[in-house]
Amino acid sequence: MSTTRTALAARAPRTIGVMLAFIAALFAFVLMTAGPVAAAPSADGDPYRVSGNVQLDGEPLEGVHLTIDGPGGKQEVETDANGQWKVSVPEKNTTYTITLDEETLPAGIAVVDPEDDTPNVKEAEMGAGGRITVNFFIGEGQRNVTSFWDQLVQRVVTGIAFGLMLALAAVGLSLVFGTTGISNFAHAEMVTFGPVIVAAFSGLIGVGTFALPIWVAIPVAVVLSAVFGLLLDVILWRPLRRRRVGVVQLMIVSIGLSLTLRYIYQFFIGGGTTQLPFSTQEKLPLFGVVKMSFVDMASIAISIAVIVGFALWLTYSRTGKATRAISDNSSLAAASGIDVDAVVRVVWTVAGAMAGLAGILYAYYRPGLKWDMGAQVLLLMFAAVTLGGLGTAFGALVGSIVVGLLVEVSTLWIPSDLKYAGALVVLIVILLFRPQGILGRRERIG
Secondary structure, three states: OHHHHHHHHHHHHHHHHHHHHHHHHHHHHHOOOOOOOOOOOOOOOOOEEEEEEOEEOOEEOOOOEEEEEOOOOOEEEEOOOOOEEEEEEOOOOEEEEEEEOHHHOOOOEEEOOOOOOOOOEEEEEEOOOOEEEOOOOEEEOOOOOOOHHHHHHHHHHHHHHHHHHHHHHHHHHHHHHHHHOOOOOOHHHHHHHHHHHHHHHOOOOOOOOOOOOHHHHHHHHHHHHHHHHHHHHHHHHHHHHHOOOOHHHHHHHHHHHHHHHHHHHHHHHOOOOEOOOOOOOOOEEEOOOEEEOHHHHHHHHHHHHHHHHHHHHHHHOHHHHHHHHHHHOHHHHHHOOOOHHHHHHHHHHHHHHHHHHHHHHHHHHOOOEOOOHHHHOHHHHHHHHHHHOOOOHHHHHHHHHHHHHHHHHHHHOOOHHHHHHHHHHHHHHHHHHOOOOOOOOHHHOO
């Protein structure tokens, strides 16, 4: 027994080294030795900038609130005493949406443009110079006001779409925890893996050797994400399970793997934001209230179809039933004749595929691919899993919908920069009253 443990201990560093070498080789092959593609500063050495003026009859308006949306997320700014505003942005050669909050204008004053139905919203494309100047025409007129209930409906629909996307990732995270006991922090990088492969095979990053249509690149990325999840189990997690490594040590290994993968992504794709094809489509009004693009509608349809298919597989297939049995009691499942290792391999494969797909949909939701995008929603994934009930796949689905709704609807009352924090605060409050989660069983605690 001592000899066996010594041999396994000797092979462990070599196993981890082989895994890291494989990951590096995989990205070197896919991205064709592309170097970092970081955003360069503009000609005068300053960051890329979006700026403008807000004036009324030549007089500056101070304290007017504007929101700039684009690569890197939303930014909010107010005009200074000279009526001027500016923000630094990470990318050029892309489109930014600038929205002026008419509620912050003086009474009886509005943004006016007879040829534009939404004059307080402008889209501007930044060219090679790295500068955009956006000015609004201010005058007396009737404001384009969206009622609270219309905003609520829009936020609810957006929250459901975000929750469904989050569920794809959280369900895989919950399955892995239920069958292996691993709190896999590297699941965030499995989410990022999908859009990275889409961008690579679409010719958006790397040297452009691959230039597949997006409708081909996405299925290829999902398949490779499944293979990636399987390889992680075969190369790293299964050897550690056989050594009976404790859950705390496994969690620390997952944190180290997460950091390693994250900075491998940054090395190859740079620190900027890359837009996937069709990510800037115009949003169309539906039912007179909700505005969605075709990509948004396709994202919701794909999420629902995949989740329904997954639920049917987990409920009625032999492997799905075995997965639920292992999540309930792995020792009893093994004693009853279930091949635990084979089921766990399937779980890692399914989790990898769903995480990759979730990452692709999230790249359209943000919008844009970034090297740390998975880490941005990692806490929300854990929140969804914990809220729904640890180790229960259907609980992760319910928890994700709740978290998605909380994230989006909360922006009606709190700044958008705090929307993720608001969801986590509500999570804490709910767990104070039901610590086992929504669908969890009380005996799971401890």
